[in-house]
Amino acid sequence: MQRVCVTGAAGFIGSNLVDRLLAAGHDVVGYDNLSTGLGEFLEPARQSERFRFVRGDVLDLETLTAAMAGCDFVFHLAANADVRFGTQHPRRDLEQNTIATYNVLEAMRSAGARRIAFSSTGSIYGEPDVFPTPETAPFPIQTSLYGASKLAGEGLLAAYAAGFGFQAYIFRFVSILGERYTHGHVFDFFNKLRTDPSRIQVLGNGRQRKSYLYVQDCIDAMLAVTSKAEAPVNVYNLGTKEYVEVNTSLDYICEALGVQPVREYTGGERGWIGDSPFILLDTERVNSLGWEPRLTIRDGILRTLAYLQDNTWLLERRA
């Protein structure tokens, strides 16, 4: 990698990745339409002469192709990352995740870039029977528009590898936590408890078991895989060997905040349509490359909470 393009560069994971790529000496083009990304997250990157920001939409093929000029590697992180509200606007996942990924691949074909990393999701396993769930799990049945749209993106990457000689890195993430985190359960719990520490609404029965990964661990893993794995199509789960119940995560948060809210459950095994009651990915494949996460889930949650407490402007921006 010499010159790298990052789509979704102003997002949570994207902006952290940009900083790391610049620190490692790469030239970086950041691409973002700033619809959910935040310009503030790119302030550190803007200090570097090796960084160039292009404001544009991944659905705008012309601008995207121009932005990629001279890049040999693309981290395609731009996405509708909102897994909960798919049924309210099904077209959004199709456009922002599936068609957008097609556009990124076509822009690369025009611009001459051939290596791509893609942020997929453990949600594509639907509700698996095997835990921890390996990359070679039985062919799953999708349970969310978000998962379906990411699965479609994965298929496109693989087809471009076979058809056009691309090299593809597909990362199936658990939920990611850490600095610049702007949505998810820690955000929601903290936001609600700030307003009213006496009570808290929990989606589902609170017994959902989830895996979380700290953003810098996630980036370490992506950089390790893209530098070491050499197949035309490389599929890697990224997660930890742990999981926590939503209730336990709420315990950590309440303890750190010194609050004891009454918990009100909306009920049911799932927090929303397409929510997976249990996510635990088998990470043997990425572990075999020498990568291990440094933070436990608990430390990741506490660090995220501390970040949000220091950056309450984020909560106003997201309100």
Add this chain to the structure above:
Amino acid sequence: MQRVCVTGAAGFIGSNLVDRLLAAGHDVVGYDNLSTGLGEFLEPARQSERFRFVRGDVLDLETLTAAMAGCDFVFHLAANADVRFGTQHPRRDLEQNTIATYNVLEAMRSAGARRIAFSSTGSIYGEPDVFPTPETAPFPIQTSLYGASKLAGEGLLAAYAAGFGFQAYIFRFVSILGERYTHGHVFDFFNKLRTDPSRIQVLGNGRQRKSYLYVQDCIDAMLAVTSKAEAPVNVYNLGTKEYVEVNTSLDYICEALGVQPVREYTGGERGWIGDSPFILLDTERVNSLGWEPRLTIRDGILRTLAYLQDNTWLLERRA
């Protein structure tokens, strides 16, 4: 099923399905843009008062939604069925298979139809390690834009089942043969040998092992599954327990035509980018519903050849 909509109604499989649905007493709306479908294939259906034809594109959501008024079941067969030329126009698979399927689901949501059958493909297994390949094969890596676009369609159906209470029937076909067959290896071989019986070009090394299913057997299976399977998402391989080498199929064809051409191979294990050297689907799941194919692959090939010999106008239309 009372009133049924068939997209791709003027196509090879679609028009045969329309005839069968009418014969079984259903009201049928046939939808087709006649870009590859042939009006001639719907002549028998037009004799029925229970048949209505709507000429329209599946990408035209308004016309499609209007056509589905009053339908409770949709057979979505409209597709770019051309698996060989994906890399020449990658947008075609995305639009005609993925976005089109999204449109069909959205039209159904508006029109109040909730049951859908979808023609997927064994190509979504890529190049599997397990033969015969079951529906629960390890999560595959796509090898063609066609497969990727159909995989995306499958994911959308499943997500609509989870999100909107749809009931989905996903059929993973091997290649289908029989009356009204308009593309594929029997068509190509017959077409070439009619012009020059002294030589024949074979894509790849001719050792590709393929499975074929006779179109009426295919329709029997779809009707059996849609009447018997009751899960929200029902995934069924449709094929036979046999396979033939391309060379063997050519033997059948040459013998029937009484020709002995010199065979010229383009070489390699695959006939084209994304061609699968071996396709054999595990059909235990559909067999357990009491369905078995009636025609052997050999009989299917010979019947297809006889049909083409009786309908050489098709070869002119496809030239």
